[in-house]
Amino acid sequence: MSEMISEKSQAPDRSLNLPTEFDDAVVWAAWLYYADQLTQSEIAKRLGVSRATIVNYLQEARERGIVSIRISSEANGRTTLARKLTEKYGLDGVFIIPSLDDGHLVDRLGEAGARVLAEQIKPGDTIGVAWGRTVLAVADLISLPQPIENLTVVQVTGSSTGSPDFSAELCTSVMSSRIKARCVNLLAPAVLTTRELKEMLLDEPVLKKQFELIHSTDRIVFGVGDIGVKSTVRASGIASQEDIDEYVRHGAVGVIIGRFIDAAGRPLLGDLDDRMVGLALEELQQVPSRICVAGGKTKITAIHATLIGGYATHFVTDIATGEALLGK
Structure with missing residues (x-):
């Protein structure tokens, strides 16, 4: 410290x-x-x-x-719990914060995630940003100890018409402002009406260039969503309640970067995916540093699926969540 x-x-x-x-x-x-x-x-x-x-x-x-x-992230990564989680899920690093019954877990995880990201950022980095309340907390709370040159923050999923409080475009804009980086918002809706329309849109030169940038990200920050009635994905506007229920019937337990996964961490593909604009799960796994920031008792199953699916290289969580994951 x-x-x-x-x-x-x-x-x-x-x-x-x-x-x-x-x-x-x-x-x-x-x-x-x-x-x-x-x-x-x-x-x-x-x-x-x-x-x-x-x-x-x-x-x-x-x-x-x-x-x-x-507080250096290395200190929080030396705990016994952090080491056990690192070994269990084959992660490069785990950052553990204390669990407090103060109702501010999202903000506290955001602050911890911001520290982990800030310590990784290097000159010339391109940073991918997903969406969600925890990701927005990371963006809002990040600060660099000293200016870093030539940074780019890029939105990795399309924009939605749902709640603007944690949208992908907001998360991207806030983070780029905080670290004084170039901001690149994805100029497309999260979900289009038809697969053909999506293919036509992605053939546009401006979107081709944006996806080239997305695919060149050095590190990405993302959260994990559950699929409960009060979940972020249901408030996001990326899909109708009927669409989400259909994924649940086919075994969905969680959502990352707008994509549904089952209990084994496998992608669940459906009609929505054919119309969705943004980074795919197999493309997420190609990003060198993937910082997953998530916690809370309602997300245990979804977080476990995310980690065993190999979508994260670094994991930020609280003690209660970490201990629950060890019991899975």
């Missing part, structure tokens, strides 16, 4: 006899604690305040952005 103290400072709000370098007690306390590694009691004595006050100063330092704490 590393700590960084920024140069942010506000007008003095503490009437203490401080060195001229720092006229803000919060900044001074943060420096003494994180840089000089004094104890909270030692800092309290030096500043002439109680230890409880120092605790409050340090908390305020984090809230104001004076101190930024970064």
Whole structure:
């Protein structure tokens, strides 16, 4: 874990006899604690305040952005659970976060996924982005410790008419803005009315170039969806409820990048796939780095199918989900 103290400072709000370098007690306390590694009691004595006050100063330092704490993904990958999951599913890496009953699992997974992706990104990378609430959280929370040149973020599935809150075009746009990358949205609907129309559309030069870019992605971020009544796929607008129910009758347990899979991780192909615009599952498996960010008790079966299907190289999840997967 590393700590960084920024140069942010506000007008003095503490009437203490401080060195001229720092006229803000919060900044001074943060420096003494994180840089000089004094104890909270030692800092309290030096500043002439109680230890409880120092605790409050340090908390305020984090809230104001004076101190930024970064936890290396390597640390979260060294846990026993992470190692067992890596071995069970043949993954290149697993990042585990604690499970908390705070109702914010999506945001917490998004933050963890953002860290994993940020540590992988290299100059000149093309990053593929799927859709969903967790993917949007990754996009919204990612930050790079320093600028990286010549990055491209590309949308790997077509656009939908469903909820705009987690659409593929939004996820792509948000991530490209956050990391200051070129943004390439896929200029086509997620699903067309006929197979013939899809083939005609994909024959257009502009879409051919976009798919060339999609097929050259260096890494991709995607989530896993279940197929329950409140699932993201049912709110996405990529398919009718009848279409989804048909896939379920044929054994579908989950959805990744808009494609349905069965309990063994095999693709379930149907009429919808013939009309769908976007990366196919076999093409997903060709991407060098595939970061799957997913968790939650309703998704255990779908996540297990995704991992045994070989669609991920890196997996980000929480302890409860990880332990449930070990029992599968």
